Amino acid sequence: MATQPSHFEENLLCPVCRDIFRDPVLLLCSHSFCWVCLDQYWELSGSQMCPVCRTDFCMDRPPCNRALKDLCEIFLQERKNSMSVEAELFCSVHGEKLKLFCEEDEHLVCSVCVNDDIHVKHTCRPVDEAAVALKVFKTSLKSLREKHKVLKSEKFICNQRVKHITHQAEQTEAHIKKQFEQLHQFLRDEEAARITALREEEEKKRKLSEEQMIRINSELSSLVERVRITEEEIESSNISFLLLTDACSSSTQCNSPCPENLPKVLIDVAKHLGNLKFSVWQKMKAAAKYIPVILDPNTAHPCLHLSDNLSDVWFGQWSRQALAYTNKCEGYSSVLGSEGFSSGTHYWDVEVGDNTTWVLGVISESAIQTRDNLSSSGLWRLGFHNGRYGQGLSGDILMPLAVKQKVQRIRVQLDWDGGQVSFFNPLTDTHLHTFKHTFSERVFPYFCNVCPSQALRILPVEMAPAGLEVQRLSALTSKIESK
Numbered sequence: 391m392a393t394q395p396s397h398f399e400e401n402l403l404c405p406v407c408r409d410i411f412r413d414p415v416l417l418l419c420s421h422s423f424c425w426v427c428l429d430q431y432w433e434l435s436g437s438q439m440c441p442v443c444r445t446d447f448c449m450d451r452p453p454c455n456r457a458l459k460d461l462c463e464i465f466l467q468e469r470k471n472s473m474s475v476e477a478e479l480f481c482s483v484h485g486e487k488l489k490l491f492c493e494e495d496e497h498l499v500c501s502v503c504v505n506d507d508i509h510v511k512h513t514c515r516p517v518d519e520a521a522v523a524l525k526v527f528k529t530s531l532k533s534l535r536e537k538h539k540v541l542k543s544e545k546f547i548c549n550q551r552v553k554h555i556t557h558q559a560e561q562t563e564a565h566i567k568k569q570f571e572q573l574h575q576f577l578r579d580e581e582a583a584r585i586t587a588l589r590e591e592e593e594k595k596r597k598l599s600e601e602q603m604i605r606i607n608s609e610l611s612s613l614v615e616r617v618r619i620t621e622e623e624i625e626s627s628n629i630s631f632l633l634l635t636d637a638c639s640s641s642t643q644c645n646s647p648c649p650e651n652l653p654k655v656l657i658d659v660a661k662h663l664g665n666l667k668f669s670v671w672q673k674m675k676a677a678a679k680y681i682p683v684i685l686d687p688n689t690a691h692p693c694l695h696l697s698d699n700l701s702d703v704w705f706g707q708w709s710r711q712a713l714a715y716t717n718k719c720e721g722y723s724s725v726l727g728s729e730g731f732s733s734g735t736h737y738w739d740v741e742v743g744d745n746t747t748w749v750l751g752v753i754s755e756s757a758i759q760t761r762d763n764l765s766s767s768g769l770w771r772l773g774f775h776n777g778r779y780g781q782g783l784s785g786d787i788l789m790p791l792a793v794k795q796k797v798q799r800i801r802v803q804l805d806w807d808g809g810q811v812s813f814f815n816p817l818t819d820t821h822l823h824t825f826k827h828t829f830s831e832r833v834f835p836y837f838c839n840v841c842p843s844q845a846l847r848i849l850p851v852e853m854a855p856a857g858l859e860v861q862r863l864s865a866l867t868s869k870i871e872s873k
Contacts, residue, residue, distance in 0.1 A: 412424055412426065412462070413425040413426060413454070413459075414454070414455040414458040414459050414462065415428060415451070415452040415453065415454055415455055416452055416453055416454070416455040416458075417440050417445070417447055417452050418445070418447060418448075418449075418452075419440050419442075419443050419445040421440050421441075421442050421443065422455045422458050423441070425451075425452075428441075428452070479498070481499070481500035481503060484500050484503065486500035486503075487500060488500055488517070489516065489517055490503075490504060490514040490515065490516060490517065491514065491515055491516070491517055491520035491521075492509055492512050492513070492514050494509075494512040494513065498517065499514060565698050568698070569698075569699075573674075576674060576677065577670070577674075580670050580673065580674075584662065584666075587662070588657070588662050591657060591658065591662075592657060595655045595656065595657060598655040599655050602655070679850030679851075680850055680851055680852075681699070681700075681701045681848055681849075681850050681851075682736070682737070682738045682848070682851055683727045683728075683729070683738040683835045683848050684700045684701070684727065684728045684729065685700045685701065685703060685725050685726075685727060685728065685837070685848070686700075686725065686726050686727060686728035687700065687725075689725055689726040689758070690703070690725040691722070691723040691724055691725065692708045693705055693706060693707070693708055693723045694706075694723050694724075694725050694839065696725070697845075700728070701847060701848045701850075702845045702846070702847045702848070703725055703837055703839055703845060703846050704839060704842070704844070704845035704846070705723055705839050705840055705841055705842045706842060722749070722838050722840075723838060723839060723840055724749070724836060724837060724838040725837050725838075726753065726758065726834045726835065726836060726837070727834050727835030727836075727837075729834075730755060730832035730833060730834045731804060731806055731832060731833055731834075732806065732829075732831070732832045732833075733806050733807060734806060734807065735803070735804065735805045735806070735807070735808075736803070736804045736806075737801055737802060737803040737804070738801070738802055738835065738848055738849075738851075739799055739800070739801045739816055739848070739849040739851070740799065740800050740801075740802065740837070740846055740847065740848055740849065741798070741799055741846070741847040741848075741849055742774070742797065742798065742799065742800055742844075742846060743798055743844050744843075744844050745774070745839065745841045745843075745844035745845075745846060746774075746775075746841045746843075746844070747773075747774065747775045747839070747840040747841050748773060748774055748837075748838060748839050748840070748841065748846055749771050749772070749773035749774075749788075749836070749837075749838035750771065750772055750773070750800055750802055750813070750836065750837060750838075750846075751769060751770045751771030751772060751802065751811065751835075751836045752769075752770055752802070752804055752811055752833040752834065752835060752836055753768060753769045753770075753833060753834055753836040754767070754768045754769070754829075754831055754832070754833050755831050755832045755833070755834065756768065756831060757769055757784070758834065767783065767784055767827075768784050769782075769783070769784045769836060770783060770811045770825040770827065771783075771788075771836060771838075772791070772800070772813045772822065772823055773788050773838070774797075775788070778790060779791040779792075779793045779797075779822075781813075781823045781825075783825065791822065791823055793822065795818075797815050797822070798817060799815065799816055799817050799849070800813060800814070800815070800816075800822075801813065801814040801815070801816040802835065804833065806829050806833070809826055809827050809828045809829060810824055810825065810826055810827075811824065811825040811827070812824040812825075
């Protein structure tokens with residue numbers, strides 16, 4: 391017989407068919423249900439779909455499952471016949487009432503059966519006592535049913551997580567292809583620009599060579615004419631030749647430059663090929679911005695949405711893709727950096743702009759799982775709400791912080807070895823606040839945004855030499871210590 395409709399919620403079950411179908415119907419997906427229960431489920435859910443596999447049903451009423459209905463009627467008839475039997479059964483061998491229960495064979499026996507060889511060494515207990523013991527044993531099934539319920543819930547979560555992983559992989563692959571296509575386009579544009587420059591130089595040098603060729607051809611024609619005239623004069627009579635001596639001398643003189651003195655107009659190959667890869671890489675490095683902190687989408691609250699390059703975070707509607715995770719925090723809409731720090735000095739600038747509610751800071755690794763319900767330590771933050779700035783430690787209420795003018799940009803600086811978390815206004819080089827703590831574990835950048843109209847954006851930085859970067863951070867640290 392078909393499986394009981396255990397998938398229905400308790401308030402959707404019809405009291406008539408808790409044990410058996412009364413009016414079974416068959417859906418197109420091959421699942422069977424009681425028509426009363428199914429109709430009530432459709433009415434409450436607002437859609438005609440199978441309660442088991444969620445397949446839509448396009449007909450007004452499903453057809454009756456005749457085979458299942460016949461089986462149900464047979465079952466009801468047999469149960470009715472069994473209920474008509476006397477409450478107290480008698481032993482089929484001895485005709486005595488079955489008042490005892492054999493624990494070894496697990497069936498009812500009479501007082502005569504106990505003395506038989508079969509049950510002489512068995513433990514036989516009164517029916518009432520054995521029934522009570524069995525009922526107590528059956529109560530342990532409650533914990534098994536609870537565990538079964540938990541496992542079904544975890545199975546559902548795993549299925550949702552598999553779908554989410556597939557969606558993540560597809561989305562990430564699309565972003566990877568998009569960014570590589572941008573790099574490819576950059577290289578194609580750079581290649582086209584350099585080939586264009588080569589063609590322009592080729593055209594320029596070719597025109598210069600053609601101009602030189604025209605000039606040489608003109609001079610060559612003139613020279614050929616002079617040679618012809620001179621030869622004619624030489625072949626003339628001696629008297630005529632002597633009379634034209636001065637003219638011959640002037641006609642045989644050549645003032646045009648020799649070919650070896652022509653200016654060189656060759657292609658500057660070294661300019662086009664010299665350090666080609668390095669120069670393109672330098673140009674690409676200037677175009678590709680480096681973001682010091684990358685947001686981790688796996689730690690983002692379902693209401694937070696991240697940009698494709700994982701540098702911007704804005705507040706919006708609840709993301710359906712995040713429903714598969716039970717560890718999503720339902721309190722503060724926060725997200726963490728993808729990399730934790732356990733040594734050194736680090737800083738990152740965040741564009742807050744006109745955001746009305748935000749919090750920035752760092753959080754310890756042990757406090758991440760309870761970051762919305764912290765005790766007295768683990769989160770060092772500075773925030774802005776209701777037009778006021780504040781600073782706080784962990785889950786405490788933000789204490790008022792005196793800031794003279796509205797801040798458009800916040801710099802968070804972590805000195806893990808020195809035990810300091812500092813906040814600055816980098817536009818005015820103003821120190822806002824510093825927490826002091828002896829760190830003993832990794833800490834992660836922390837971002838919270840509850841403003842739907844303004845995103846928080848981590849700003850890119852220039853790849854400065856390590857020495858200059860250390861000098862800059864040392865200068866900031868010195869300024870804090872001087873105060």
